[in-house]
Amino acid sequence: MRPLQAIIDLSALKHNFLIARQISPKQKLMAVVKANAYGHGLIECAKAFEEVGADALAVSCLEEALQLRENDIKKPIILLEGFFEKNEIPLLVENQLQTVLHHPQQLTYLLENPPLKPISVWLKFDSGMNRLGFNLEQFKVVYQKLLERPDISNKIRLMTHFACADELRNNFTLNQIQHFEQLTKALNNEKSLSNSAALLGWKQTHADWGRPGIMLYGSSPFLEQPASNFDLKPVMILKSKLISVKTCQRGETVGYGATWECPETMQIGIIAAGYGDGYPRHAKSGTPIYLNNQKIPLIGRVSMDMLAVDLRLCENPQIGDEVELWGKHISIDEVAQCAQTISYPLLCGITMRVPRLFQN
Ligand SMILES: *Cc1c(COP(=O)(O)O)cnc(C)c1O
Secondary structure: OOOOEEEEEHHHHHHHHHHHHHHOOOOEEEEEOHHHHHHOOHHHHHHHHHHOOOOEEEEOOHHHHHHHHHOOOOOOEEEOOOOOOHHHHHHHHHOOEEEEEOOHHHHHHHHHOOOOOOEEEEEEEOOOOOOOOEOHHHHHHHHHHHHOOOOOEEEEEEEOOOOOOOOOOOOHHHHHHHHHHHHHOOOOOOEEEEOHHHHHHOHHHOOOEEOOOHHHHOOOOOOOOOHHHHOOOOOEEEEEEEEEEEEEOOOOEEOHHHOEEOOOOEEEEEEOOOHHHOOOOOOOOOOEEEEOOEEEEEEOOOOOOOEEEEOOOOOOOOOOOEEEEEOOOOOHHHHHHHOOOOHHHHHHOOOOOOOEEEEO
16 A cells, blocks of 8 residues: 555544633634635544534535535534525525624525525624625625514624734734624624634634634644644655665756755655645655654755655665654644745645555
């Protein structure tokens, strides 16, 4: 068998959820499991969150929510983008799904096709991100309309989303908080503001509901602070093996583009992992990889199925030796920085051909 695997440590996932609880004890928490639980496996992660007492689960769309219901997940589920077409409305009722409402068009669909039983909605205010959400004027109108239609909605909750919460010195977040507060302070509906960065770094955003995502998977939302600062544990351990060891002469080059040149006669190793698995092609030479209790550098360009490492620091490397690409010894945030990206796309980008192995 190809040795590349993603070990998914469900006890670490639960531990991280409890950290979120500890840090924001007054909020209810919806664990965000969109995009296949950030690449970790939707159903297994949802079940783990259920076991550890998550108050709800959040997904991006109906398709993801239906997968959860088909697998017997009973928790409340929130659709973070709401519904896209009017024919999804009956399915919201049937499957007891809560929907975000962010656009007048969605309200029109609801007014023209009222659900057979009232549904719960999350009214989304755009406090400055300019992605999804109603502006000030629209928000007031929609809120009023919904109040007049208890046949459509039995519970209205209010939410907003931050653009810069991962930058702890950026006043943009304070502005967004202020806009949201001004609009909602007179309303006693339940409120939700905090993604992971806000939950960890902006305590004044803690309200009725938190919406943590990335922190539950053991990655830090902040560039300057490692996940270990918050006692978050890595959930995905991406493992493979050495499949070739060879000696190259000084001046020989390694890989596509012949970009890396051996400074001396030396051993290089080839590992079964590449961008076809979701390992970032842009990980630069020097990106750390863990082999035999040692961090060693990646060298040359990452190929589709393989990558090369410098074995000079390794004593007696053998074919079949295990490597960790990220996980307990190499944090995903470290790899992301070496590839000039963030952990989110790396985690979501682990492809279907990489088997997930769930551990409790
Ligand atoms: C994805 C998402 C979250 C979770 O964000 P993290 O940065 O992963 O914690 C929260 N709220 C909304 C609306 C989202 O789309």
